[in-house]
């Protein structure tokens with residue numbers, strides 16, 4: 001574990017705590033991925049998300065992406081992730097995808113999938129990776145978590161994509177919460193039956209549901225959500241134990257039956273249990289590790305701001321930024337993150353992105 005005491009002597013521009021890779025430095029020559037929150041607009045009403053309540057609707061302009069794309073390419077970016085809100089609701093979505101495809105970057109689309117049926121002919125062959133948030137293995141479960149009746153449409157998509165866009169890597173993701181945690185093994189079986197490439201396990205940002213400013217307003221939260229909504233999502237202490245003792249072994253057994261589906265997120269399930277337990281007790285999770293995301297990825301949000309990461313409040317309007325990878329604000333924030341522990345303790349402790357990004361950047 002990196003500690004303040006382990007920070008290298010100051011006076012260099014690479015004050016990297018011992019044990020961390022050398023590319024974790026205030027200035028980075030290269031980044032791997034550009035994450036673009038295309039819009040705050042969404043057509044669903046998931047219980048752990050506030051984007052559908054946000055007004056006004058905001059959209060990253062196509063010309064803003066076009067302006068920064070060459071700089072991103074200069075910095076080595078070869079992957080762009082489009083997310084939201086629901087990114088397909090951006091009025092220029094098709095043209096933005098075309099622009100990125102013309103630049104020969106790998107495009108990952110994170111979507112609720114409800115627009116994909118009509119978008120598929122235009123998207124075919126352009127996406128490297130498609131991640132569909134499904135969250136349930138049944139139509140009723142889907143409707144109770146995501147507030148819509150789209151399950152049958154969504155479960156028909158993998159076969160269509162396989163046929164019309166065979167090189168697109170398909171992932172179904174499930175946001176682990178009270179309404180679905182017992183059915184994660186069945187979710188794995190559903191995914192196997194649909195013939196997708198991967199299952200990805202995620203966890204809702206329950207910390208942001210009760211303290212949005214502490215989590216950078218992620219998932220559109222601007223005010224604390226009512227207790228009853230949080231209670232629908234966060235596992236209780238008894239459920240955490242059930243999850244640890246009974247459900248996780250069953251998920252592991254399901255994944256063992258379908259090893260081709262298993263991604264590194266399977267290893268996160270025990271972290272999910274720790275995460276919900278920490279949320280209930282208000283005590284910090286035992287693990288502390290610095291996160292690679294601010295050093296390997298760039299986030300542009302729906303307000304056209306570059307951000308330190310998805311979950312910290314630091315954000316800089318894109319309009320004043322020449323170099324999106326090493327502008328003075330983010331360099332100072334990276335240095336602070338490396339040399340002190342306060343961001344680590346305040347923001348990263350209730351975030352599992354560090355593990356996720358670490359898995360993506362071994």
Ligand code: SF4
Nearest residue numbers: 291309348351353354
């Ligand atoms: S762990 Fe979360 S809060 Fe910390 S830097 Fe990574 S994404 Fe941001």
